[in-house]
Amino acid sequence: MNQTSSVEILKKYRGRSMAQETFRRLIKNRGAIIGACFLLFLIVVAVLSEFVFDYDTQIIGMNPLALYAAPGPEHIFGCDNMGRDIMARICYGARYSLSIGIGSVAIGLCFGIILGSLAGFYGGVIDNLVMRANDILYAIPNIMIAVVVVSILGTSPSSLLFSLCISAASSFTRITRAAVMQIRGREFIESAYAMGLPTWKVILRHIIPNCLSPIIVQMTLAVGTNIISASSLSFLGVGIPVPLPEWGAMLSDGRAYIRSAPWMCIFPGLAIMLTVLALNLMGDGLRDALDPKLKK
Numbered sequence: 001m002n003q004t005s006s007v008e009i010l011k012k013y014r015g016r017s018m019a020q021e022t023f024r025r026l027i028k029n030r031g032a033i034i035g036a037c038f039l040l041f042l043i044v045v046a047v048l049s050e051f052v053f054d055y056d057t058q059i060i061g062m063n064p065l066a067l068y069a070a071p072g073p074e075h076i077f078g079c080d081n082m083g084r085d086i087m088a089r090i091c092y093g094a095r096y097s098l099s100i101g102i103g104s105v106a107i108g109l110c111f112g113i114i115l116g117s118l119a120g121f122y123g124g125v126i127d128n129l130v131m132r133a134n135d136i137l138y139a140i141p142n143i144m145i146a147v148v149v150v151s152i153l154g155t156s157p158s159s160l161l162f163s164l165c166i167s168a169a170s171s172f173t174r175i176t177r178a179a180v181m182q183i184r185g186r187e188f189i190e191s192a193y194a195m196g197l198p199t200w201k202v203i204l205r206h207i208i209p210n211c212l213s214p215i216i217v218q219m220t221l222a223v224g225t226n227i228i229s230a231s232s233l234s235f236l237g238v239g240i241p242v243p244l245p246e247w248g249a250m251l252s253d254g255r256a257y258i259r260s261a262p263w264m265c266i267f268p269g270l271a272i273m274l275t276v277l278a279l280n281l282m283g284d285g286l287r288d289a290l291d292p293k294l295k296k
Contacts, residue, residue: 022289022290023289025288025289026285026286026289029284029285029288029289031281031284031285032284032285032286032289033285034278034281035277035278035281035282035285036278036282038274038275038278039275039278039279039282042094042275042278043094045091045094046091046092046094046098049088049091049092049094049095050092050095053085053088053091053092058084058085058088059084059088059092059245060084060243060244060245061084062082062084063082063083063084064083066079066083066085067079067081067083068080068081068257068260068261069083070261070263071263075087077090077263078267080250080253080254080257080261080264081253081257081264082243086263086267086268087267089245089250090245090247090250090268092245093244093245093246093250093268093271094271094275096157096230096240096244096245096246096247097227097230097231097246097247097271097272097275098227098275099157100160100161100226100227100230101223101224101226101227102223103161104165104168104226105168105223105226107165107168107169108164108165108166108167108168108169108170108172109168109169109172109215109219111165111169111172111173112169112170112171112172112173112175112176113172113176113208113215115130115134115169115173115177116172116174116175116176116177116179116180117176117177117180117203117207117211118130119131119173119177119180120176120177120178120179120180120181120184121180121203121207127177130173130177131173131177134170134173134174137166137167137170138170138171138174142164142167142225142229143229143233145163145166145167146160146163146164146167146229146233146238147233147236147238148163149162149166150163150233150238150239151238155237155238155239155241156241157240157244160230160233160234160239160240163233164226164229164230167226167229168226171222172218172222175214175218176215179210179211179214179215180207180211183210183211184207188206189202189207192205192206213290216290217283217286217287217290218283220279220280220282220286221279221283223279224276224279224280224283227272227275227276228272230246230248231246231247231248231251232248233248234246234247234248234249234252235248235249235251235252236252237252247268247271247272250264250268251265251269251272254268
């Protein structure tokens, strides 16, 4: 029975690449599929919002006839204290939240992989310099770093993006260093050196690709964290400047009217919550799909 079952398993998985096997496991995770579908829908909405809604009238313009309009057929999510359509602003605001969340993680990922690979592979003085500087940044709360950077550079999407890159790079540096230190002494690395490959090719072709599993999972979680951080800074008034329709800024505008017009806070808050939940579901699904201990 054991021999027969082993043969069947070998036939079942023969010819499958690692990427195909990971994708097969991922699509079986309902939570990950729901999260991916919601994020895809949100990206489509963010792209099409520029063509569907008029920026000057519906996004930042004032409409005295629709002040505090309750949700209804004409305004599905209602209107705010300036008569602006909340659904239009949420759809358009997805452009800022997604671009800042994804952009800051992408830039921080590049710096984190470079610094973490150098620290983990070479060790010694390079490791001490990189990790001590990283420890200093890691000891400061992300919101505090962002507040200082935004206060120096001014409130703008680019300064907010730069401030969130710093905290993202710190996190990816730690993860990459730990993964590289586990891989650098294995046999296939020694074989690569025996074949005459230079160090930079060994790092790029053999070490970094084998470190991607924890990094990919951290990427999805970091995007959600940075979206919350960007919304928190905008809520405090040091993030995206008004009247740009960022979700955190919309929450800040609506908190004064939470009793008389609660929809001004409910719908932006739901947008933040559902987006971060979708990213976390994707992160959990990727972790399960990429974890070799869970593969049969």
